[in-house]
Amino acid sequence: MKELVTVIVPILEPQINPTEEKLLHHALEILADYPIIFVAGEGADLSVVREHAENIDVVHFPKRFFESRQHLGQLLLMPDFYDRFNWCDFLLIHELNSWVIKDELHYWCKQGYDYLKAGPVLTDAHAAPGFLKRITGLSEEEKRLFGMGYADNGLYLCRIERMTAALKGKRSVAHQYRHNPNLPNADSVFWELEANRFLPHLRKPTDIVRSHFAQFGVQYQNTTLPFALTGISRDNIHEMPYFKTLPETE
Numbered sequence: 445m446k447e448l449v450t451v452i453v454p455i456l457e458p459q460i461n462p463t464e465e466k467l468l469h470h471a472l473e474i475l476a477d478y479p480i481i482f483v484a485g486e487g488a489d490l491s492v493v494r495e496h497a498e499n500i501d502v503v504h505f506p507k508r509f510f511e512s513r514q515h516l517g518q519l520l521l522m523p524d525f526y527d528r529f530n531w532c533d534f535l536l537i538h539e540l541n542s543w544v545i546k547d548e549l550h551y552w553c554k555q556g557y558d559y560l561k562a563g564p565v566l567t568d569a570h571a572a573p574g575f576l577k578r579i580t581g582l583s584e585e586e587k588r589l590f591g592m593g594y595a596d597n598g599l600y601l602c603r604i605e606r607m608t609a610a611l612k613g614k615r616s617v618a619h620q621y622r623h624n625p626n627l628p629n630a631d632s633v634f635w636e637l638e639a640n641r642f643l644p645h646l647r648k649p650t651d652i653v654r655s656h657f658a659q660f661g662v663q664y665q666n667t668t669l670p671f672a673l674t675g676i677s678r679d680n681i682h683e684m685p686y687f688k689t690l691p692e693t694e
Contacts, residue, residue: 447532449553449601451475454539455484456510460492463678464540469496474544479532485510503528513539513598517631518622523611526604533605539598542674543661545686552601552657552671558646559607559635561600562658562674564593578637587627590637594629596675599658610645614638661686 453471460468472480482493482500485507493500509519519525520537529535534553538544552560566572566589573582573590582590611618617638621630639646649657656668660675661684673686681687 447479449478449534449536449549450529450532451478451480451536451538451549452529453480453482454510454516454537455482455488455490455493456513456516457485457488457507459489460540461678463676463681465492465496466681467540467543467676468493470543471538471540472497474547475536475538475549477547478536478549481529514625514628514630517629520631521611521618521622521634523608526602526608526611530604534601534603536601537599541596541676542599542658542672543676543686544599544672545669546671548671549601555649555653556647557601557649558603559600559639559648560602560654560657561632561635562597562654562660563651564590564597564632564636565595565660565663565675566590566593573637578641581641582637584626587633587637591628591630591633594632596677597629597632597660599672599674600635601657606646610639613643613645 451471453468480501482490482502484490484502484504486504487507488504488510490500490502505519505525509515526535536549568589573586618634621627621634621638624630627633635646640648648654656670658672658674659670661673662675662680664670664673664684664686673684676684
């Protein structure tokens with residue numbers, strides 16, 4: 445019988461910073477009831493991770509995919525990545541820019557969706573493509589601006605079988621996204637704009653529902669708590685209202 449869900453924590457080069465270490469420690473605590481696997485480049489130094497969890501499970505991929513977030517996005521657009529974890533139904537990709545608030549992972553796996561992720565933060569409301577624009581397609585500049593809205597948005601829940609099928613069904617498009625050096629956060633842009641462009645490969649929630657799954661920390665204003673916050677970095681964590689409410693020991 446398959447596992448329901450596995451938590452995947454990517455570790456990028458170089459060594460993680462103190463804020464990322466704080467997010468890591470919290471993730472290991474709140475998600476302790478689920479299998480947690482670290483993915484890292486071949487030969488990566490995981491000594492800091494082992495300070496928080498001595499016996500860790502690690503899956504290695506080629507080192508080039510962990511040189512930057514842009515390179516990681518290439519890996520997350522490859523069906524082989526998802527197939528590597530085919531012993532479970534879902535993956536929670538948890539980059540070290542996110543903070544799970546409530547242990548609702550089982551609940552979200554049971555809601556019937558294939559892909560859940562917070563929407564982008566766009567400085568220009570007109571940068572959000574409408575229905576017709578999503579069908580006809582965005583220009584390269586429009587995609588670039590859209591992709592910038594996903595900076596540090598590193599938490600999503602996905603059904604492995606449907607993600608793999610979508611990538612194989614859109615093999616050529618996924619290849620273009622993987623090899624576009626000018627498109628930031630290409631994986632997020634692909635899943636948002638291309639996966640369901642002509643045919644509904646993935647079941648996705650409405651904007652309201654996904655706001656209960658995850659929100660950007662800088663936008664959260666102490667209203668109803670979502671499952672998780674994302675968009676967290678050492679440059680903004682101390683300015684986020686949620687973290688101001690936590691005890692210093694958190």
